[in-house]
Amino acid sequence: MDKKVCIIYTGGTIGMVPTEQGYAPAPGMLQQALDTAAELHSPEMPAWELLTLDPLLDSSDMTVNEWNRIGEVICREYPRFDGFVVLHGTDTMAYTAAALSFMLEGLDKPVVLTGSQIPLCRVRSDGWDNLAAALLIAGEGVAREVSLYFGGRLLRGNRAAKLSADGLQAFDSPNYPPLATAGVDIRYDRAALARPAQSGPLRMTRLRHTPIGVLKVFPGIQFELFSSIVTEKLRGLVLETFPARAAGCCPCWKRPAATARS
Numbered sequence: 260m261d262k263k264v265c266i267i268y269t270g271g272t273i274g275m276v277p278t279e280q281g282y283a284p285a286p287g288m289l290q291q292a293l294d295t296a297a298e299l300h301s302p303e304m305p306a307w308e309l310l311t312l313d314p315l316l317d318s319s320d321m322t323v324n325e326w327n328r329i330g331e332v333i334c335r336e337y338p339r340f341d342g343f344v345v346l347h348g349t350d351t352m353a354y355t356a357a358a359l360s361f362m363l364e365g366l367d368k369p370v371v372l373t374g375s376q377i378p379l380c381r382v383r384s385d386g387w388d389n390l391a392a393a394l395l396i397a398g399e400g401v402a403r404e405v406s407l408y409f410g411g412r413l414l415r416g417n418r419a420a421k422l423s424a425d426g427l428q429a430f431d432s433p434n435y436p437p438l439a440t441a442g443v444d445i446r447y448d449r450a451a452l453a454r455p456a457q458s459g460p461l462r463m464t465r466l467r468h469t470p471i472g473v474l475k476v477f478p479g480i481q482f483e484l485f486s487s488i489v490t491e492k493l494r495g496l497v498l499e500t501f502p503a504r505a506a507g508c509c510p511c512w513k514r515p516a517a518t519a520r521s
């Protein structure tokens with residue numbers, strides 16, 4: 260394939276090796292592993308270059324600073340490459356994908372996040388297939404948005420969530436169809452893909468640490484208990500709620516008999 264993809268390696272299980280403290284990313288190991296993987300050098304594959312972030316992180320240590328760094332690398336390398344693959348730990352991959360999707364405006368090339376549940380250095384690693392498919396998708400240039408590839412499916416970056424700690428199809432996108440599914444061929448759902456960006460340069464909005472909170476509202480919640488976090492310092496609060504009781508919004512809510520006929 261006559262395309263060039265930039266692989267940005269941020270850390271995560273995919274490149275981890277056993278150490279005395281358990282599995283940890285090791286600088287240099289991934290380059291070595293990819294150099295010797297015949298599949299990644301097949302003529303059907305796009306050409307690729309690996310850029311490694313320093314330090315390599317377990318994704319639970321990612322913050323907005325790392326999101327900004329990944330975004331900056333994409334902006335800096337944008338003119339040189341046809342697409343990007345971001346190798347990332349699975350635990351917070353969906354957050355990074357969502358953040359990048361809002362940070363990068365005018366994006367007209369694929370940015371595909373992926374990783375693995377089993378490190379490449381172990382047998383049965385899902386990392387090989389995830390990486391190979393992500394490279395093809397990034398090179399094909401059909402899904403020109405921030406997406407997440409895992410376990411045979413390409414999901415919209417800001418609709419994905421990790422739903423399984425040990426399954427190889429660990430991510431899902433419950434409220435949006437997969438952008439593509441990878442069987443014998445990679446099949447795109449063209450109606451689900453974002454429309455390509457209007458012509459114009461890629462722009463990045465840097466994110467700042469902002470004091471915000473998320474409150475899951477459950478039946479019988481004692482709101483007084485949470486008043487201590489709703490201070491003047493809080494800049495925003497996301498409420499995760501169940502549906503409000505309003506006519507027509509919930510199929511299980513029965514309208515009162517008097518109004519049901521109207």
Ligand code: ASP
Binds near residue numbers: 271273318348349374
């Ligand atoms: N804890 C690792 C991380 O998120 C696990 C993984 O890569 O899936 O970086």
